[in-house]
Amino acid sequence: MTALGAFLTDQAMLGTLALTLGAYATAATAWQRARRHPLLNPTLAGIVLVAAALLLLRMDIGAYQRAASPLHLLLGPAVVALAVPLYRHAGLLRERALLLLAALLIGTSATTAATLSLGAGLGASAVTLLSLAPKSATAGVSMAISERIGGMPSLTAVVTVLAGIVGAVAGPSLLNALGLRDPLARGFGMGLASHGIGTARAFQESELAGTAAGLAMGLNAVLTALLVPLLRPLLP
DSSP states (O other): OHHHHHHHTOHHHHHHHHHHHHHHHHHHHHHHHTTSOGGGOHHHHHHHHHHHHHHHHTOOHHHHHHHTHHHHHHHHHHHHTTHHHHHHTHHHHHHTHHHHHHHHHHHHHHHHHHHHHHHHHTTOOHHHHHHHTTTTSOHHHHHHHHHHHTOOHHHHHHHHHHHHHHHHHHHHHHHHHTTOOOHHHHHHHHHHHHHHHHHHHHHHHOHHHHHHHHHHHHHHHHHHHHHHHHHGGGOO
16 A cells, blocks of 8 residues: 555656556557548557657656556556457367468478578677567567677567567558458457457457467467577577
């Protein structure tokens, strides 16, 4: 109760939470009114609005992160809550288990190989390659992997978030262009490539798409944690 009282009387924290939630609500409203235009993705637009506000207020990013810590704490329960739609659609997921497993193995391997090949082709240093390798896993996992294999977790975090935003913005349009309409396949692809941000975008399409995305996000994190360290001896 003492900690709760301190939280409720912390004006800086309350102001930061209001700024963050207000920015996302504004972005989500604009996205809906613009008929869900990809470039107005709520996550991307919300980030832009918060960044602009921090610049105008001259607020230190470290202070902002500390004040927004309650939102970070909610990420854990939010991920655990994905178990509810997983349970609801467990029958369909079991029916397609082999196809989903194949998609997971191919997708994770291809994404990791493509990232390393592109980085090496552009002349990236060994540390940069190690930082890029786990970028398809969710941020917490990718940063931990990066630190463990000798990469730069800060760079990994930036690239991971960027991958999520790009996937959430461009993913649905790309899937539409490919003629992929099955919500299970669409969601699994977005979760595999764009982790948490892609999963949030998939839930905006349907519960089944979001469920598949959440499953892909979790499985990809596990597989990436197993695969990337094995590739460490092969990197320069």
